[in-house]
Amino acid sequence: MNIYGIMAIYKFEMARTFRTLMQSIASPVLSTSLYFIVFGTAIGSRMGEIDGVSYAAFIIPGLVMLSLLSESISNASFGIFFPKFSGTIYEVLSAPVSPFEIVAGYVGAAATKSVMLGLLILLTAKLFVDYTIVHPFWMLAFLVMTAVTFSLFGFIIGIWADDFQKLQVIPLMVITPLTFLGGAFYSINMLPEPWQTISLFNPVVYLVSGFRWAFYGVADVNVVLSLGMTTLFMVTCLVIISWIFRTGYRIRS
Amino acid sequence: MPHIIQVKDLNKTYDSGFTALRGVNLDIRRGEIFALLGPNGAGKTTLISIICGIARGSSGSVSADGFDIASDYRMARTKIGLVPQELTTDAFETVWATVNFSRGLFGKAPDKAYIEQILKQLSLWDKRHAKMRELSGGMKRRVMIAKALSHEPEILFLDEPTAGVDVELRKDMWEMVRQLRENGVTIILTTHYIEEAEEMADRIGVIRKGEIILVEEKQALMSKLGKKSLSLHLTEPLSEIPPTLSEFNLFLEEGGDYLRFEYESAQSDQVALLLSRMNESGIAIKDLNSSESSLEDIFVELVQEQ
Numbered sequence: 001m002n003i004y005g006i007m008a009i010y011k012f013e014m015a016r017t018f019r020t021l022m023q024s025i026a027s028p029v030l031s032t033s034l035y036f037i038v039f040g041t042a043i044g045s046r047m048g049e050i051d052g053v054s055y056a057a058f059i060i061p062g063l064v065m066l067s068l069l070s071e072s073i074s075n076a077s078f079g080i081f082f083p084k085f086s087g088t089i090y091e092v093l094s095a096p097v098s099p100f101e102i103v104a105g106y107v108g109a110a111a112t113k114s115v116m117l118g119l120l121i122l123l124t125a126k127l128f129v130d131y132t133i134v135h136p137f138w139m140l141a142f143l144v145m146t147a148v149t150f151s152l153f154g155f156i157i158g159i160w161a162d163d164f165q166k167l168q169v170i171p172l173m174v175i176t177p178l179t180f181l182g183g184a185f186y187s188i189n190m191l192p193e194p195w196q197t198i199s200l201f202n203p204v205v206y207l208v209s210g211f212r213w214a215f216y217g218v219a220d221v222n223v224v225l226s227l228g229m230t231t232l233f234m235v236t237c238l239v240i241i242s243w244i245f246r247t248g249y250r251i252r253s
Numbered sequence: 254m255p256h257i258i259q260v261k262d263l264n265k266t267y268d269s270g271f272t273a274l275r276g277v278n279l280d281i282r283r284g285e286i287f288a289l290l291g292p293n294g295a296g297k298t299t300l301i302s303i304i305c306g307i308a309r310g311s312s313g314s315v316s317a318d319g320f321d322i323a324s325d326y327r328m329a330r331t332k333i334g335l336v337p338q339e340l341t342t343d344a345f346e347t348v349w350a351t352v353n354f355s356r357g358l359f360g361k362a363p364d365k366a367y368i369e370q371i372l373k374q375l376s377l378w379d380k381r382h383a384k385m386r387e388l389s390g391g392m393k394r395r396v397m398i399a400k401a402l403s404h405e406p407e408i409l410f411l412d413e414p415t416a417g418v419d420v421e422l423r424k425d426m427w428e429m430v431r432q433l434r435e436n437g438v439t440i441i442l443t444t445h446y447i448e449e450a451e452e453m454a455d456r457i458g459v460i461r462k463g464e465i466i467l468v469e470e471k472q473a474l475m476s477k478l479g480k481k482s483l484s485l486h487l488t489e490p491l492s493e494i495p496p497t498l499s500e501f502n503l504f505l506e507e508g509g510d511y512l513r514f515e516y517e518s519a520q521s522d523q524v525a526l527l528l529s530r531m532n533e534s535g536i537a538i539k540d541l542n543s544s545e546s547s548l549e550d551i552f553v554e555l556v557q558e559q
Contacts, residue, residue: 004358004360008353008357086343087337087339087341090335091335091355091400094305094333095360253268
């Protein structure tokens, strides 16, 4: 195992985060604060409780997920896309690092950033809303699992994308709608049929629901199912990535 | 002693259908400087990319210091340092960070003293805190070399190391390459400047359209192929070559206004002899211009021979 190699990639990626602190950390925190002010405080004060939780507190897990998904994807996809774009990937490809080590470095750093960001958003939320976390261990477990899974997904997008537009298209056209429709701002039980059933095909529903369960002990879908779906998505990403390295798809001609 | 690099029946066809390498066999001797010459698109970079692990061969095998580059890629790649042709660097990284990054990537424990030594050798020490984008092209090239040397490779690939590099840096680089060879590093460089190969290499390989068409000791190749040409602009046109000059390989051109003398690099003393003989025969010249056969000319000849 080339530990120095993993550490080199990891440190390189983390240095990039801290170099672009405003973009990486400050702007998602700011935009989340805006959501809290608008949905939590202004609109939320006029809404009733959902499942016994105040609306402002109800949306916290969803808002964290919203940032976590989009940041994991954008961090990881940019991390691998940019060396490919600039050509510096040659060094990683010619180095004695295995695919696992490459992924551990890039995805590990992207997931670390996302987890840091998620915790930062939770701290920010404390300024606006008083909330409790019933299952802190599971909260952290969902946070880490989701960050890793979507960083893996971002890594795939970064490999697949051969221009900047493709880099943006999946997060923008697929992930954002799925997150907004995934119960971040409402319980899917509030939806009329057939939308409630259709929502069950949205993987983000399971992430948000599981995450919310860790906070308040209430969920739209069974928490075991949430855990299972997250694991399934992670395994799918791992299978795709192993295929990428086996075939050299878009990285090694 | 086995060859440090062995390439056997290597073929490469890209997905687009373009065949970049055809049955390449090449053995690099331990400790030599090997120059791979070829025109653009001949397959030089493809060959290097496959040996270094950046691209995959379609068939055939390559080993580095006895380790197969596919099944034993970790050991094989640890032995190799690569300075690619393109100046691809991380614009926002400092020199110090990027060179240490390379060392870590290749699995070596941090060694500040060693990195300091490399940076000093390459006159980069004063620039260690500079960001890559602040450096000139020549300085970037040096950083690329420092990165390649950061993990103490036994084999160093230099892909067009002096393309777009000024004379001073070129001389520095040649000096550095000799120094590395003295330290036991095997060096493979690609170039399309015959002068560079002539200056540095022990052996020269010529690649054309994906095939190695010749591998030879430099001395042998130079005397065989290094042709020079001297063009003399005459004051008075000649209608034919005077018998006094018949022993020289001369051609009359442009209606007798120009006299062209072709000779081998090894016989440059012939030039003085020709000029004095012309002087004795009363043939005056207005101007003269000498040129060396370019690599392209050599290719044309090689192809015609086959």
